[in-house]
Amino acid sequence: MKTSLIFLLLSYLSLLLNTTSQFPERLSFLHIDLLPALLNWYALNEQTFKGAFFILLVAAISSLFSVLPFWSFFISYLIAFLIIRYICSNVLELSWLHIHLLTLFSSIEILVIEMIFTGTPELLWPYGMTQAFFNLLLSPFLFFIANTILKFKEQTSTSSRE
Amino acid sequence: MELALKDVNGELQDFFSFPFSKLNSIWKNYLDLVRVKQENKILKAHLSQLQAEITTYREALIENGRLKKLLQIKRKRPEKSIVANVVGFDLASWRAIITIDVGKKQGVLKDMPVLSQGGVIGRVIEAGMTHSRVMLVTDYNSRVAAIIQRNRARGILKGQGRGGCILDYIKKGIDAQVGDMVITSGLDGIYPKGLILGKIKLVGPGDRAELFQSILVEPAANMDEVEEVLVLLTKKEER
Numbered sequence: 529m530k531t532s533l534i535f536l537l538l539s540y541l542s543l544l545l546n547t548t549s550q551f552p553e554r555l556s557f558l559h560i561d562l563l564p565a566l567l568n569w570y571a572l573n574e575q576t577f578k579g580a581f582f583i584l585l586v587a588a589i590s591s592l593f594s595v596l597p598f599w600s601f602f603i604s605y606l607i608a609f610l611i612i613r614y615i616c617s618n619v620l621e622l623s624w625l626h627i628h629l630l631t632l633f634s635s636i637e638i639l640v641i642e643m644i645f646t647g648t649p650e651l652l653w654p655y656g657m658t659q660a661f662f663n664l665l666l667s668p669f670l671f672f673i674a675n676t677i678l679k680f681k682e683q684t685s686t687s688s689r690e
Numbered sequence: 691m692e693l694a695l696k697d698v699n700g701e702l703q704d705f706f707s708f709p710f711s712k713l714n715s716i717w718k719n720y721l722d723l724v725r726v727k728q729e730n731k732i733l734k735a736h737l738s739q740l741q742a743e744i745t746t747y748r749e750a751l752i753e754n755g756r757l758k759k760l761l762q763i764k765r766k767r768p769e770k771s772i773v774a775n776v777v778g779f780d781l782a783s784w785r786a787i788i789t790i791d792v793g794k795k796q797g798v799l800k801d802m803p804v805l806s807q808g809g810v811i812g813r814v815i816e817a818g819m820t821h822s823r824v825m826l827v828t829d830y831n832s833r834v835a836a837i838i839q840r841n842r843a844r845g846i847l848k849g850q851g852r853g854g855c856i857l858d859y860i861k862k863g864i865d866a867q868v869g870d871m872v873i874t875s876g877l878d879g880i881y882p883k884g885l886i887l888g889k890i891k892l893v894g895p896g897d898r899a900e901l902f903q904s905i906l907v908e909p910a911a912n913m914d915e916v917e918e919v920l921v922l923l924t925k926k927e928e929r
Contacts, residue, residue, distance in 0.1 A: 547778040547789070556914045557852060559783040594781035595816060595823055642782055648830050651784050651851070659783070 530681045532582045535570040539586045547593050564635040564663050565670040571612035583609050604641035608634035631667035635660035759807035760920050770923040772796050786829035793820045797923050801880050805920045809886030809910030826913050835878035836887055839871040857905040866893050872907050886910045
């Protein structure tokens, strides 16, 4: 439950940051989008069914920040979540690099589905790919924040139990 | 003799007082330095406060300039209008959609035109109670009925994202030149006639097979730098 609450809270903060921050001039098409990295972190730390429910909630919150339909967010987030769940539970032991490459993968997947919903899939290159690589750069930073909060939460709950 | 002894005494006093006077001056310098350090700290704090104030005033001055321009447009327009601030962007960042801080409470409704200092920037596509979403003319899904001001040739202005806009459906024989103003024609029932949309930036021959010219239009307003906008509170029948 702690993981899910952290996921919800950080998702909301990430959405606020994404929709209010803008880079100047030529880089203005890039946004600070921490959600794919967050989805990746969540998929690595949560069970499938419980996780799917919270993905639904985050998709609902995301749709409040956009003119895109709720389903576009839900489908794109859920597919990314389920694939990462599948990879980490069945396929291989993930290294640090693999974990962050999964953020790149989920970014591309989310962008493709959402661009299809807006009728502009041709924007994947160069815009979408640049954004996805930018998300990859932000991924270690997000993992550090999320893990630190989770650790802190676990420590405080252990000490309160004692 | 007495005088000579006094002189020697004086020399000795001078000799012995030297280290004390030196020590005294070092101590004094040290005290001065401490005082200067404290003063420096206070002055630095004061300076940063003044710098913050200057930034605030400069920002207010720039904002004042922008609002004055909007006010000029507001005075010229016969419709009622309301000034709004841009508060956010769409989550789908490839869409040219912004959020403004006015909504139904202030009389804003769907399909109302939105202007900035330069000209038309878009229209309201979603009106909430206190906030609304505006689709900019550069959005891929934006279409505006337009005419070239000089020769009255009618076309449709289509959004092209970061690339600006293209003016479509201008037949090949029509004389369109770089620098021609493109304005709203009013035929779409959304934008009143005669609002500035932009300037023609490039005129290409288009494909041989195509009937129309390919015309690139630079929007009148810089969409990335829009901070305040003017929403025209047009009634449906006025449009």
